[in-house]
Amino acid sequence: MRTVAEHRAVVAALLPRSAAATDLPLTEAAGRPLAADLVAGRALPAFDNSAMDGYAVRAHDVAAASEDEPVTLPVAADIPAGRTDTPPLDPGTAHRIMTGSPLPVGADAIVPVEDTAPLGGPAPGTPPANAVPGRVAIRRAPTAGRHIRRAGSDVTPGTVVLEAGAALGAAQLGLLSALGAPHATVVPPLKVLVLSTGSELVEPGRDLLPGQIHESNGIMLAAAAREAGAVAEQAHFVADDADAFLSVLRSADADLVITSGGVSMGAYEVVKDALAGRGVEFVRVAMQPGKPQGAGIVDGTPVVTLPGNPVSSLVSFEVFVRPALRAAMGYRDTERPRRRAVLSEPLVAPAGKTQFRRGVFDRDAGTVTTVGPPGSHHLRWMAASNCLLEIAADTTALDAGAEVTVRDLTV
Template identity: 60%
Template sequence: MRTVEEHQRVVADLITARATATVGLADAEGLVLAADVAAPLSLPVFDNSAMDGYAVHAEDVAAASDATPVKLPVAEDIPAGRVDRLTLAAGTAHRIMTGAPLPAGATAVVPVEATDAGTDTVEIRIAPKPGQHVRRAGEDVTAGTTVLRAGQVVTPAALGLAAALGLGSLTVQPRLRVLVMSTGSELVSAGTELQPGQIYESNAIMLAAAVREAGGEVVATPTSSDDVAQFSTVLEGYAGQADLIITTGGVSAGAYEVVKDAFGAGAVEFVKVAMQPGMPQGAGRAAGTSIITLPGNPVSALVSFEVFVRPALRAAMGLPNPHRPRRTAVLADDLTSPKGKRQFRRGVYDAAAGTVTTYGPPASHHLRWLASADCLLEIAEDVTEMAAGEQVQLWDLS
């Protein structure tokens, strides 16, 4: 059987980055910058007021206090957005709003709370220091400075900075487009009355959510029966729309394995991986598109995605932390594991105690337990038993 690490390398080689693209700011959030961003202008663009108040010559009110306020005529009213250039004459004040351009000659702003809020004349009751409550042009960003670096994730704050600099687009590493396809003649959609032998489709919904959580873009989530012709027709309907196709089901050793039958000519290599759950796997390329085939049991499918697809997907998009956080914990109960296979068991981690408890049976159809687990226990291939009190490695799913 292929080792987990060997199959991880195969999958990683198949999941590759798209060409970089320039996108509007609204579409850049969460993506990784593909190029440095230099500031085309300074921020602030001009000297402006940090407070609602009065622009003054600091020396004109150097003696002001509560006991001896200084009265000045208010020569101008400057709201934010006023565009004409003003000059503050000595011995006068301009009423000014936060963000409004500071008039030439002004050296300080007195907050309105330290005045009588007059509009014709104003009584000033403090002596501001030169530069107080003034935002100087370029004190945040100097034009020409590199303000965002290639490789960093575009956060809301980064978008705010880009917008403040007047940029309408950013060059990024685009999301990988993923088609998630579930197979099985027994599958029906929610809302359909179940007939004997039928079950509701869940894998495509589950894996599509996992793709989006990993940072990818889901093209569609079609379902196919176990008929090879129908399977091929569904795939052909999405030709050219996806960078990666993920299928689930149809890869085991029995009859009616539609994915194996459809790709059996060598386009996809089907293998057994020494792990539980998730032994039957497949990977390859068909019609120029990378294809990863996962088993059909729901726990096997999602664990396989976590082990093989998620880290490769995030790495190809340049996203940080492609791997789930790992830690060791003290096992709270005994467990057994099959010899020669790496086992991934569902668990619940107690951070306060530093312990982990296995959660639910190990079988690959027990989805309920995976839905409530917050970690996976990773048990090495050469370990068949572990006792409570031993150290075990966890993958943090929270």
């Protein structure tokens, strides 16, 4: 049998990294990976500015200020956020200033409004109204540089602020916007077509006849592909007929076709019947669940064939398809995070096979508990899990308290 690592390499080779790049408005770029390093073209902040609402002063003018003996200064100007004609600060005066407003030339400290008492305006200790007070009492002496955000203290021009492959989330998009970028250069998503095979499959919402089941793999695998960053569609549904299956496959407009079912050793294995000898190699992989697998290229289109049991299908996607798909789309983080956890119970595993057990990982306690039996049809327990325990092929038993590796499915 092929090892898990060997089959991962085969699937990864089907999907070389995409060289495509496209510019998207920031409002449409969420979740996409950057196509190249992002180099800042300007400083952040762009200018020295106030970190507080208060008064811009020269520190030595108010060095003697205290609660008992405040220093009183005339307020010469008002600097709200957005003012572009900031007047310089003359010695012995103060400017009222708002958070984010440009620091006036001559000022080297900000006195927060709560450390002042505007005179001839609001009551001491309360924020001033829009009217500029004639004078202000400084009740606490600031040190030079206090409450000032210096230009370039966050980002200097020429700095690589995001590396290629970084997924654009809320913070990354905020950074792009702050740097003045109206769009992002990203790798576009690959198109995935999911084909579920089986004459027994019935669309959810329809009544079942004896021997029929509601189809679940298609919606599940398409959702998994979208979660990985791809664009995914489903074909409803492909009956156990090789010619019908090939007709759907050949009409596919996709970068990757994923099939589920029809790859085992039975008499009606439509995927195997249709694709054997046409570019797809069908193998057994030393893992549980998910032993029957297939991969290859059919008429120029990469095809990965997954087993039909739902847990086998989704576990196989996680182990083989997801990392290959994300790597092809240029994501820097292609794998689920691996965590070390303490096993809360003993377990046994089959000799010679890598086993993937469903589990609940308690991040706070650092423990993991298996959920449900290991069978490949127990979808309920797959839905109840937040991780996969990866048990090495040479391990047949683990005691409670043993350290294990889990794949965190929440990230």
